[in-house]
Amino acid sequence: MNSIIQERTVGGRKLLAVFAHPDDETFICGGTLAKYAAEGTEITLVSATRGEMGRRMGNPPYLNRETIAAARERELREACDCLGISRLHFLNIRDKTVEFIDEAHLTARIEALIAETQPDVVLTFHEKLGGHPDHCAIGKLTTEAFRRSGCKGSLFFISFGNTMENPERFGYTRGDIAKIDVSAHLEAKLAAFRAHRCQSEIDEWVWLPDEEALSRFGAYEYFIKGDHSVPLRDAGDLFQTNAAQTL
Numbered sequence: 001m002n003s004i005i006q007e008r009t010v011g012g013r014k015l016l017a018v019f020a021h022p023d024d025e026t027f028i029c030g031g032t033l034a035k036y037a038a039e040g041t042e043i044t045l046v047s048a049t050r051g052e053m054g055r056r057m058g059n060p061p062y063l064n065r066e067t068i069a070a071a072r073e074r075e076l077r078e079a080c081d082c083l084g085i086s087r088l089h090f091l092n093i094r095d096k097t098v099e100f101i102d103e104a105h106l107t108a109r110i111e112a113l114i115a116e117t118q119p120d121v122v123l124t125f126h127e128k129l130g131g132h133p134d135h136c137a138i139g140k141l142t143t144e145a146f147r148r149s150g151c152k153g154s155l156f157f158i159s160f161g162n163t164m165e166n167p168e169r170f171g172y173t174r175g176d177i178a179k180i181d182v183s184a185h186l187e188a189k190l191a192a193f194r195a196h197r198c199q200s201e202i203d204e205w206v207w208l209p210d211e212e213a214l215s216r217f218g219a220y221e222y223f224i225k226g227d228h229s230v231p232l233r234d235a236g237d238l239f240q241t242n243a244a245q246t247l
């Protein structure tokens, strides 16, 4: 605990991201993670699974159900290096089974991680807009864990591409959406895409010359505020209160 307090007094910010699979962090919000890491934020990434049931097995396929978990873990560690994520934790849940795990038990595990990490920002999936049963399940339980924990930080849900340019379609307003400029961090995002080789090598654009590949990325990544009642102080920043104020 002492080390946490000490880091906060020198302005250290902490972000905890709780996702389902290796590559969620890179493919969905890699630019934002790279940006905050570059600014000195300590980032802890939690991956519920090792993605071992993924249908992509390399191109041409060179992995099988026995070898894919280790390969994806290795690739995730490399992607973390590309993005500047310093801490990686697996929940060791079997891929495609997150929705079937005992909810109270898993929520308590995530709550313990929040208590240990003391994050200023928590990122996870939206429980209805996650797009995959594992995503929705980990989002739902992380949201519950965040609320139970009494965490003073902010909760945000990640979103896909630029869908939240029109938040009204999903029952939100512009005031609920953080829009992060990641244009200075797209090289790191591309490197992380390439680190997730067994998943990304079938996507030809990822392997085009850098300039061409980088042009496929949007300049912004979008996040939904997890608490409707508190308006965003700054829509361009996930850190709504600075570290000194949270002491």
Ligand SMILES: [Zn+2]
Pocket (backbone or CB within 6 Å): 020, 021, 023, 024, 132, 135
């Ligand atoms: Zn995923």
